Amino acid sequence: MSEAKFKQIAQTIISRITEGYYPPNSKLPPHRVLADELNTTPVTVAKAYKLLVEQNRVESFVGRGTFVCGESQLSRVIHASEDETEFNFSILQPCLSHNIIALQDGFQKAATRITPQLIGYAEYSGHQQHRQVGVEWAARYGLSGGTLENTLLTDGAQNALALLIEALTKPGDTIAIESLTYPGILAIASLMRREVIGIEMDAHGITPDGLQHVLQTAKPKVVIVVPSHQNPTGVSMPAARREIIAQLIRDSHTWLIEDDIYGFLNPAPIPAICNWLPEQGFHVTSLSKAISPALRCGFIKVPDAQISTINAHIRANIWLSSPFNYQVAAELVSSGMAFELAQRQQQLAQQRQQIAQEILTPETPHQHGYHIWLKLPPHWQPERFVLEAAKRHLLVSSGSYFAVHQPTNHIRLSLMSINSEARFREGLHQLKDLIDTCTTSTLPFQV
Missing domain, CATH: 3.90.1150.10 (Aspartate Aminotransferase, domain 1)
Structure with a gap:
C-alpha cells in the first residue's frame, strides 16, 4: 500500500471530525472495521491513526482504542x-x-482618585479597599467567611482557575469536573497536562453518588464545580445538594474549587459550597458576567492555611491585578450601582x-x-x-x-x-x- 494511501485515509478521518461525524471525545472504529469500510487493510488504517496521533487530532490508549481529541482551542467554542x-x-x-453609562461614570470617578499609591505596586494581592470589593460582592450572593486577609485579587475568574490548578496540582494529577463543563477548564487542564475525569450530573448538578464514585476510584486532587447556572447545562444546585457535596469532599480530604461567577443570577442567594468547607474550599467569583469582561476583576476566597501559597503564585504570574480596574469596581460597589x-x-x-x-x-x-x-x-x-x-x-x-x-x-x-x-x-x-x-x-x- 502506498504511503499516500494512509495519508488519504487520515484526511478522510479529519474531514469526518470536521463535519461532526466523529465528534470530540468519541471513539474511532477499530482498525479492521474502518479498513473494511474503506476497502483497505488494518495496517494502513493503523498508519493513518498513528499520523493523526502525531498531529494531536486523536489519542490512542492501549486496551481502550483511539479517540478524537477534545477541543482545547477556545476560539472554536x-x-x-x-x-x-x-x-x-x-x-x-x-x-x-x-451597562455603558454606569461604567463611564465609574471610570470617570476612578480617574479622580488616582494617586501614586493607587497606580503603583501593592503588597498582598492588591489594596485593602479593593479586596473589600470582593468580600462585599461574594457575601451578597451567598458566601460567608470572606475577609480582607483571605480574599485575593486576580485578572478575572479564568486567571483564578489557572492559578489554583497550578498551585494545587502537578502534571499528571487528576482533576474531577462536571461531565459537561466549561471549555476554559478543559483548556487549562490540557495546557498544564492535568488529567480530567467527569462527574455524573442530574437536574441539580453533580450527583452525590457520581462524586463518591470518582473520589473513591480516581482520587482526584481537586474537584471543580460551577454550582449556579452551570455552564453549559444551566442547572443550579440547591442548598441541600451543596451541603451533601461539601460533606463528601470534606471526608475525602481533596480540594474544592467553586466557580461561582453566575451566583448573582439566582433569584435569591444560595449558600456557597465553600461555606461548609472553610479549610478545603476555594471560592472564585468575578465581575465579568454581571458588569463587564473588560474590568478583569476576579476574587478568590482562600483557606487561611493556603493564603501565602496562593499569594506567591499570583505574584509569580501577574504580580498584581490592575489597581485602576479595581478602583472602578470599588466606585460601583460602594455606590450600590454594581x-x-x-x-x-x-x-x-x-x-x-x-x-x-x-x-x-x-x-x-x-x-x-x-x-x-x-x-x-x-x-x-x-x-x-x-x-x-x-x-x-x-x-x-x-x-x-x-x-x-x-x-x-x-x-x-x-x-x-x-x-x-x-x-x-x-x-x-x-x-x-x-x-x-x-x-x-x-x-x-x-x-
Whole structure:
C-alpha cells in the first residue's frame, strides 16, 4: 500500500471530525472495521491513526482504542465577534449596552482618585479597599467567611482557575469536573497536562453518588464545580445538594474549587459550597458576567492555611491585578450601582429565557441564566449544525466541546451578547428555521 494511501485515509478521518461525524471525545472504529469500510487493510488504517496521533487530532490508549481529541482551542467554542452582521449566540457576557453609562461614570470617578499609591505596586494581592470589593460582592450572593486577609485579587475568574490548578496540582494529577463543563477548564487542564475525569450530573448538578464514585476510584486532587447556572447545562444546585457535596469532599480530604461567577443570577442567594468547607474550599467569583469582561476583576476566597501559597503564585504570574480596574469596581460597589447592574442583567436574562422558550420551545425548563442547553433533533449533529449556522451568520457553540468523555447532541446558546431585542428575536427565528431544516448530507467516505 502506498504511503499516500494512509495519508488519504487520515484526511478522510479529519474531514469526518470536521463535519461532526466523529465528534470530540468519541471513539474511532477499530482498525479492521474502518479498513473494511474503506476497502483497505488494518495496517494502513493503523498508519493513518498513528499520523493523526502525531498531529494531536486523536489519542490512542492501549486496551481502550483511539479517540478524537477534545477541543482545547477556545476560539472554536467561543466567538468574540465584532462583525455586526453576525448574530452572536456563542459568547457568555452581560448585555453591555445596558451597562455603558454606569461604567463611564465609574471610570470617570476612578480617574479622580488616582494617586501614586493607587497606580503603583501593592503588597498582598492588591489594596485593602479593593479586596473589600470582593468580600462585599461574594457575601451578597451567598458566601460567608470572606475577609480582607483571605480574599485575593486576580485578572478575572479564568486567571483564578489557572492559578489554583497550578498551585494545587502537578502534571499528571487528576482533576474531577462536571461531565459537561466549561471549555476554559478543559483548556487549562490540557495546557498544564492535568488529567480530567467527569462527574455524573442530574437536574441539580453533580450527583452525590457520581462524586463518591470518582473520589473513591480516581482520587482526584481537586474537584471543580460551577454550582449556579452551570455552564453549559444551566442547572443550579440547591442548598441541600451543596451541603451533601461539601460533606463528601470534606471526608475525602481533596480540594474544592467553586466557580461561582453566575451566583448573582439566582433569584435569591444560595449558600456557597465553600461555606461548609472553610479549610478545603476555594471560592472564585468575578465581575465579568454581571458588569463587564473588560474590568478583569476576579476574587478568590482562600483557606487561611493556603493564603501565602496562593499569594506567591499570583505574584509569580501577574504580580498584581490592575489597581485602576479595581478602583472602578470599588466606585460601583460602594455606590450600590454594581448590585443594581447585576439585578438588571438578571431581569433581562429572565426575559430572554422566556423569549427563547416561545420561539425555540426547548425541552429544558425555563431557567434564569445567560444561556440554554438546546438538544438538537436527530437529523442534526452539533458540528454540522454549527457549520451551517455560521453560513447564515449565526454563531453558536457545539455541545461536543463541553463534553468530558461522551459525545452529546446539544448546542449551547448565549442569550445576552446581542444587544438589540429585535435582532435577538430575529436571530432566534433564523435558528428555529435552521433546526427545522432536514439535511441529507452524506459521509465523506472516498479516499
